[in-house]
Amino acid sequence: MSTQASISPQDRADLPDLADIHLAEARIRGRVRVTPILNDAALDEALGCRLYCKCENLQRTGAFKFRGACNAIARLRDDGVEGDVATHSSGNHGAALALAARLDGRRAHVVMPENSSPLKIRAVRNYGGEVHFCAPTNEARAARLAELVEAGMLPVHPYDNADIIAGQGTAALELAQAVPSLERVVTPVGGGGLVSGTAIATRPWGIAVFGVEPEGAADTVESLRRGNIVDSFEARTIADGLRAIVGQRNFRIIREQVKAVLTVSDEDIGAAMALAWETLRLLIEPSSATVLAAVRKHPELFAGRKVGAILSGGNIHPSDWLELVSSSRKP
């Protein structure tokens, strides 16, 4: 599998456990925001359940990714490892790592596909990161990252990394601690960092965790069906944060601890973006909206339940938001 090439020497072979998530929480405290949890009667009515939205779109850098990046950088610091870091990212992890690195006196080098969102490219640069463009394929991305690592940079994989997974799990930890008796938690699935951290973090509460993929990037669903991670696939979805292939560690955790991975169409996603704005006055990016779309689409799983939804990010320009929301409306 192509992402295998970019697993860093710092990555531990073992998977993170609940203790790692609590350690991550302590390590990143004061750097990450304890994001708000919003619920809304009109949203509940539209979705037929009691929904608690963990607003990681209001996290620093506009996405949950800052949690994992902060934890990974803090681990390097704790281990006495100096030097700049490198990663590949469609955007949110890159921006998060750039800021986390800068706060620790390092620089982040971020390999990004040429077709990345201009907003996300600008964000990486604004936070002090250096962007290295590549062709929009897994192979080109891995090759460019390998060059940077050969040049001496420390790789920090965006999701197939125990410290990243533990950091991402802190969002669900905060959610489960704040909202009693949650029955289900739903998160998007790209590479699987968020959903795997969520599954580990919420285990003590007996919460059933569901992942969501866009129909056009349902590699995890297909991998679960086959029992092995798919070698490659072509992503076709408006959810630009969810186009990656699921990681090895992530896949193992998902297989063992995630209840199911659901799929939603781009049209469902656009409608859910509109719903989030109508009810919560939040502009969320398509990746985030997958969770609302899935709850709406699967009443057999969520109706009448107390459900947590992780709104993963808000990095979408209002003009792009408008375009996606209008084009999702059925004529």
Next chain:
Amino acid sequence: MSTQASISPQDRADLPDLADIHLAEARIRGRVRVTPILNDAALDEALGCRLYCKCENLQRTGAFKFRGACNAIARLRDDGVEGDVATHSSGNHGAALALAARLDGRRAHVVMPENSSPLKIRAVRNYGGEVHFCAPTNEARAARLAELVEAGMLPVHPYDNADIIAGQGTAALELAQAVPSLERVVTPVGGGGLVSGTAIATRPWGIAVFGVEPEGAADTVESLRRGNIVDSFEARTIADGLRAIVGQRNFRIIREQVKAVLTVSDEDIGAAMALAWETLRLLIEPSSATVLAAVRKHPELFAGRKVGAILSGGNIHPSDWLELVSSSRKP
């Protein structure tokens, strides 16, 4: 003064005090959201101070107005007064009163100028309120409201009302309780409900409270200069929530307890809306953005200080947001 006509029999002649704000807080607890307080390093850098944003744009109904409306309705309930309520509003108070009334089994009748934002008209109706259109003048508004009151409805003034002022003050109460050592708090000024409640609520902390008006609706600044509330004025500003003339009770409190009322241009407001999105990923309406614009414009008052900013509302459609932000950019 024309708004005098619409002061309800329920309005007490006396002004609210700190105890009223604490009573309001207890009365509306569980109905209003304890809204998040966000700060951001990039925002601090842009404004040259440490800013804590109280996100009333994420309040139920998308604005702080729900606090006052809930308190006013709860007071009617406590006093055993049954019946439907009536008010006039450019939008946010109307929507807030509609929802507060509905939650209490009443109906709200809202007199709105014909040129109100379609979004705000829809909101009043969505929350179960009935809209009564009038010409966009203070006289037409007062006349239409008087008709409704004659027909038996209970008037709830949008700002010149002790219960409304006490309810609005709970936002600053939460802010001052959550953020130690705040030196200043800044709020927008329309009719003056928010700024007057804020001044009363923050007094025990010795916080200096500043109000902000758009240059094109600076009736309070002019009234303070004259020592009397102006009779009439023509509002010309993109901040549609701040076009009202300051109320009698509000003016008295502002004169006694507010440090100063500052002004900002529509161009300043548009730039501040863009800044809020760039740094906090929040879409705020122009009225809210006045506070960020004022902090940016007055370093002599705010530089290096610990400042609270009440982001009053988020009820603006993304397409209108885009238009206002682009048109505020200097060519």
